[in-house]
Amino acid sequence: MTTIATTKDAMAAARTRMEKAVEDFRKELATLRTGRANAAILDAIRVDYHGTPMPVNQLGTVTVPEATLLVIAPWDPSVVPLIDKAIRASDLGLNPTNDGKVVRVPMPAPTEERRKELVKHLHKILENHRTAVRNIRRDIKEAIDKLEKEKKISQDEQKRALEEMEKFTHTETKKIEDLSAAKEKEILEIR
Structure with missing residues (x-):
């Protein structure tokens, strides 16, 4: 962590770290499977x-040629069975097929x-990121208190x-909760 010499430094550090936590939450949400095809699901x-x-x-x-299909076209055709095997071995519950080329x-x-x-898993991810934001708030609060003490x-x-700091923490937590609510709605939506 960078050295915090002023309250301005503290707020800048808090902003940077909390925005990273929100971005990380966005990335994790993208890997959650709904009924719709999304290339980010394969990121993990x-x-x-x-x-x-x-x-x-x-x-x-x-590529996502249609709403319920992902197509992976490897540059090296010899990797097709390896990709197939890796997707089957993942905990996503997907059953890929291949024709030797794609x-x-x-x-x-x-x-x-x-x-x-999936919703239960989403709530676990949400709580982890809420905790991360609260931990950042605690760290920065301690740094500000130390500045006052010195x-x-x-x-x-x-x-x-x-x-x-409190206002910013609430703003970032609200972003995470809104993203979570939208993803939960998407998961529970029956097509």
Whole structure:
């Protein structure tokens, strides 16, 4: 963590770290499976290519030709069975097919039970990111308190900085909760 010498530094550090937490939450949401095809769902899958774990999107082109189908066209056709195997081994519950040139991944509509599991998982991710934002707030609060204790800032300045920090924390937490609510609605939506 960078050295915090003023309340301005503290707020800048808080802003940067909290915005990263929100962005990370967005990325994790993209990997959650709904009934709709989304190339980001494959981001977490790694394929063992010549002894190196590689993301699927670095081995070929991933396209979404229709709402319930992903097509992966690898640049090296010898990797097709490896991609197929990696997708089957993942916990996404997908059943890809391949013709030796491309891998097709149909996206079945999740069952009611699977939807509930996904929502439960979504809530776990949400809570982890809420906790991350609260931890950032705690760290920055401690830094501001330390500045006041060392007489580098006044008590009034400390109070103003902590109030600004609270407002920003609420704003970022609200962003995460809104994203979560939208994703939950998408998951529970039956097409």
